[in-house]
Structures are given as structure tokens and as C-alpha cells.
Amino acid sequence: MANSSLPLAGRHALVTGAGRGIGAAIARRLADEGATLTLLGRHPEPLEALAAELPPGACAQVLVCDVADAQAVARAWQTLERRGDAVQILVNNAGQAASAPFTRTSDELWQRMLAVNLNGSFHCMRAALPGMLAAGWGRIVNVASTAGQRGYAYVAAYAAAKHGVIGLTRSLALEVAAKGITVNAVCPGFTETDLLRDSIGNVVAATGRDAGAARAEFTRHNPQGRLVQPEEVADAVAWLCTPAAGSINGQSISVSGGEVM
Template identity: 65%
Template sequence: MMNMASTHPTPLAGQHALVTGAGQGIGEAIARQLLARGAKVTVLGRRAAPLQTLVEEYAGQCQAVQADVANAEAVQAAFENAASTFGGIDILVNNAGQAASAPFMKMDLATWNAMLAVNLTGTMLCIQQVLPGMVARGAGRIVNVASTAGLKGYGYVSAYCAAKHGVIGLTRSLALELASKGITVNAVCPGYTETDIVRDSIARVVQKTGRSEEQAMAEFVKGNPQGRLVQPNEVADAVLWLCGSGASAITGQSIAVAGGEVM
């Protein structure tokens, strides 16, 4: 992945980026990459505490807002708050997400609705908040952090897969609607990444099956031809590229960051 810092130390200076689910893992890595390239960054999460490290580390360049992305009223208030301080949002990274696993025949409606709400509806609500300003300015970058689960099926996470496939469909449709307006819409699709979500999934496998942590980990990495978990910074690098001027002709794409698992 191209390192934009090699050609210009602050290629995103003067731009306001908002990253959802930015308190840890992939979201935090993305926020750090954007901050390092000069953007002002609003980090959004449900809990304030995990966001404060970035706010304190990048005083004046980073601010935090709280919202559950599935709550329309909370999202509107958070985005209005963000814009009141740093101005209109030029870059939106929809990273907030959750994964719940269950055999389809044992999955209840509440789980189904929860997966659609946070992974798909939340993405839609956040995009709705930034589009009017982006269209008015004739420029914008929207990057949806989906998953390889948006490109292929996985057993026992049918609701999550359905939601992430929905994110890919939304990405493609919006890319066409906005192609002539200076706005690009893309998705980045990580494979199993070394985050709390995957660590929690491994812990559940250990608890339910009695396997060792090493055996459970092996199940998660065996689908990756590189034989490892993806690192959050590797996903952030892909997002950063899509946010830059060099990716102006890239829109409607779903880029797998998965060691060759999906081709």
C-alpha cells in the first residue's frame, strides 16, 4: 500500500474526518493514520473513556463524540456536535460494528435485528448525516469497513454476513448515485483481524468446545493463505489510501484485506 507520507507529510491537512467505532482496534488504527496525515478527526463511540486517549494525545486535532450508531437521534446530535467544532465532514469512515455467532436455527429475532442495526442501519444513518455537506462542496470520501463476510459466507454468523453483504450493496449503489458529484464510496473488507472481536470469538470457542486457545486460533487463521491474523494497521493503510487524492478514480469497490482469502 502506498505510503502517502512519503510524498507529503500532511496530505489531509484542512480536512475533517469522522471515524465510528474508534475506541479500539481497527477504528483506533484508522483514526491514528488520519491524524498522522494532518486531518482533524472526530472519533465516535458508545463509550467516552476509550476515546479519551486519542483526544489527549492529539489535543486540538482530535475530538470525541458519543453515540450508538443505530440510534438515529443520537447520530444526528453527534454529527452536529462534531461539525460545530471542526466544520463540515470531508471523510467518513463507518467502522462501528458487532459480530454475534449462533447456528441459524438457534438464532433469535433480537440477534438478527441487532446485527442489522449496528452493522447496516448504522452505516446508512451516518452516511445520511454527511451527504448534504459533501454534495454541496462537490467532494467527499466515504469508506465503509465491511468484512470478508460481506464477500463470502461463514457458518454460524448468518446475521452478521447478511448485514455486511448489505453494506457492500449499499456501497455499490451509493457509488453510482454519487459518482458525478466528486464523492467516492468504497468498502474495505478485512479478514480475521487481531481485534477484541476476534479475541472474544476465540474465547467463546475455547469455552464451548474445550479446545486450547492455540487450537481455536488455528481455526481462525486457516482460511488466510498467509496463515495469520490481519493487523489493524494493515486495514487502516487501505482506508487511508481510499481517503486520499490518489484514489479519486476508485469508487464502488470492496477491497479485501485478508491475505488472499478472497480473490
């Protein structure tokens, strides 16, 4: 039985890209705060493994969906509506990162970064918002990136998409500010995830550096001299979903050890 004294008891949260990394950490943290979860992602196996790990009753369902596909997102929300599972908390975490020099950024790479990182957040926000408006309460947290606050070389498409997420966050936050809904972004710096480990592997393959030197290239951006941990990002997301953050709206909160923007 859920602990009714927990801040998010009785709230239904949907986390996209929940199968690993930051998304999985967010799902665990929201469950600790009492939320009931829908885990959404492209591959069922990691979602089902996470669902089995969560406390009994914490996971309402697993949904397989590519957020870049507007029709697939619409079908996922139809499934939720048939079950009577209104989404009160939406965490848009699904994303991809790819690097290339600007002159070698193909149309395909550009569109893929926009489709997953920006369009995917838009599709899910558009689907979730009517239910939040009807209820007069909602929390939307978009996982952006420090790349959306300052930009980095060789990731122009990714940085442009994450800048777009921040702009989308600020615009919607103003529209719903008086309707009981908050919309915020969390912007992690380089974070210890499978995605980052893949990036380190790509640097090693492309440059011939050893893994330690490649890792140092990422940690140097953080004044604390380390990588951010997924659980630290999850803590920030969870706080934004609680009643204590009711006055926080339209913000882009950097979780980066003090990286200068």
C-alpha cells in the same frame, strides 16, 4: 501546526467505533496523513484516551453516540454543525459480531447485527452526505468484512449485514460518482483485535479446545497463515481517502492475505 504538505491536511474526518481495534488504528493513520479527527463511539473513556495519544490538534472532539440510533446520529451531526465542523471524510467502522447456528439465530440477534453493522452505516452516510454534496468533495469508507463477500457458517446475521453494507456502498457510489465523492468498502479478514480475542474465548468456552487450536481455526482462512493486523486495514482506508484514490469508487477491497471469495 498541521503539515500542509500531508495528503489529508485541512480535511475533517469522522471515525465511528474509534475507541479500539481497527477504528483506533484508522484514527491514528488518518492523523498521520494530516486529517483533523472527530472520534465517535458509545463509550467516552477509550475515545478520550485515544484523543490524548494523538498529535496535538489532531482531535477536534469526541462524540458519544450509538450509530444504531438514528436520532442519536442526527443529534451528533447537529453538534458538528453548530461547531462548523463539516465532515469531509466518513469512516463507518462501528460494528459488532455474534455467532450462532442459523436455527438458533434469534430475532434479537438478527436485528442487533443489522442495527449496528448496516443501519449504523446508513444513518451516518445519510447525515454526512448533504455537507459533502454542498462542498463538492467527500470520501466515505465503510469497514465491511470478508463475511460480506463470501459468507461464513454460524454468522448468518453478521454476514447478511455486511453483504448489505457492500450493496449500500455500491449503490451510493453510483449516485455520487459525478459529484466529487467516492464511496468504498474495505473488507478485512480475521483481524487481531479485542473482538477477535473475545471470539476465540467464546470458541474455547463452547468447545473446550485450547486457545491455540481456536486461534488456528481463524487463521486457516488466510492463505498467509496469519491474522490481519489493524494497521494493515488502516493503511487501506487511509489510501482510499487520499487524492491518489480519486478514481476508486464503489469497490470492496479485501484485506485478507488472498482469501478466496
